[in-house]
Amino acid sequence: MSSSTAATPTEEIRASTYVGFDSITAQIEHKLLKRGFQFNVIVVGQTGLGKSTLINTIFASHLIDSKGRLAAEEPVRQTTEIHPVSHVIVENGVRLRLNIVDTPGYGDQINNEGCWDTIIKYIKDQHSAYLRKELTAMRDRHIQDTRIHCALYFINPSGHSLRAIDIIVMKKLSEVVNVVPVVAKADSLTLEEREAFKQKIRAEMTYHNIRLYPFDTEESDEEEIQLNESIRTMTPFAVVGSDRSVIIDGKTVRGRKTRWGVINVENEKHCEFVYLRNFLTRTHLQDLIETTAQIHYEAFRSKQLLALKEQTNRPAAP
Numbered sequence: 001m002s003s004s005t006a007a008t009p010t011e012e013i014r015a016s017t018y019v020g021f022d023s024i025t026a027q028i029e030h031k032l033l034k035r036g037f038q039f040n041v042i043v044v045g046q047t048g049l050g051k052s053t054l055i056n057t058i059f060a061s062h063l064i065d066s067k068g069r070l071a072a073e074e075p076v077r078q079t080t081e082i083h084p085v086s087h088v089i090v091e092n093g094v095r096l097r098l099n100i101v102d103t104p105g106y107g108d109q110i111n112n113e114g115c116w117d118t119i120i121k122y123i124k125d126q127h128s129a130y131l132r133k134e135l136t137a138m139r140d141r142h143i144q145d146t147r148i149h150c151a152l153y154f155i156n157p158s159g160h161s162l163r164a165i166d167i168i169v170m171k172k173l174s175e176v177v178n179v180v181p182v183v184a185k186a187d188s189l190t191l192e193e194r195e196a197f198k199q200k201i202r203a204e205m206t207y208h209n210i211r212l213y214p215f216d217t218e219e220s221d222e223e224e225i226q227l228n229e230s231i232r233t234m235t236p237f238a239v240v241g242s243d244r245s246v247i248i249d250g251k252t253v254r255g256r257k258t259r260w261g262v263i264n265v266e267n268e269k270h271c272e273f274v275y276l277r278n279f280l281t282r283t284h285l286q287d288l289i290e291t292t293a294q295i296h297y298e299a300f301r302s303k304q305l306l307a308l309k310e311q312t313n314r315p316a317a318p
């Protein structure tokens, strides 16, 4: 584009009669509401840290929120394969298809080398399926999106430090997906231990140069930058999961009943599950989806297309 035309300022004219194009936002909203939204999350981490249980907790709490759906009461067993679980949640006319991909935990073998490969491959496969659909001559107007928007990474609540395997896997994941770390089974730490552990993990992640979500961009305004900063100081979220309901003050909630009392997973004083849920659904849902398309998928797409171009440009062998 020539710079002389780009630099000319456009004069703003106020319409003398009502034209009605301000309804474009309502038109867009109507269209989006009809189509609905798709949000895909994957859970990753060592075996037995409560990944499958947390999925149940998220669904159950959402289902309670959106009033009157059946709870996901399946008993949790050790996960042996990558398994997407999906629910459509409706709230005030907004339809969200929430896909959570459960993965088998790793870390109980003597040699854990490459145990995360299948998970990375799964994430890349979704990108490649999307690209394939985008490149077909008769592409659909709306492509079904299975790209993973967020990876919840489960950290063992050891209270000491990250394990070597955590650092490797989070680094690998952060190259292809938005990574959000959580401290699993946070009920096993005291409040002081929890804070100290979280601080230690943040320091270690900075030290190892692990790039975690959320990212500030040139487009971020002051408010977004502040919100992102507050999220960064809160991560990793210390969560407790439960696949059981307990009754507290006549209300059914997700909780863990122990000999010394009940942990209500939705009580902010007990754990940070509610913060994680708010972050995922209330404040960063759209940004997670957008970042996936604009950063992670874009990187994959340009790499693939460049490779394709090189292949076709190469002179044929004699």
Ligand SMILES: Nc1nc2c(ncn2[C@@H]2O[C@H](COP(=O)(O)OP(=O)(O)OP(=O)(O)O)[C@@H](O)[C@H]2O)c(=O)[nH]1
Binding pocket: 045, 046, 047, 048, 049, 050, 051, 052, 053, 054, 076, 077, 078, 079, 080, 103, 104, 105, 106, 184, 185, 186, 187, 188, 239, 240, 241, 242
């Ligand atoms: N104390 C405590 N126990 C939990 C929590 N979440 C899950 N558990 C228990 O931990 C055990 C393992 O939970 P799972 O959800 O199967 O763990 P997973 O990470 O899916 O394990 P794999 O499928 O082997 O990777 C179960 O007995 C759960 O009840 C938690 O927040 N606190």
Ligand SMILES: [Mg+2]
Binding pocket: 051, 052, 053, 077, 078, 079, 102, 103, 104, 105
């Ligand atoms: Mg599991």
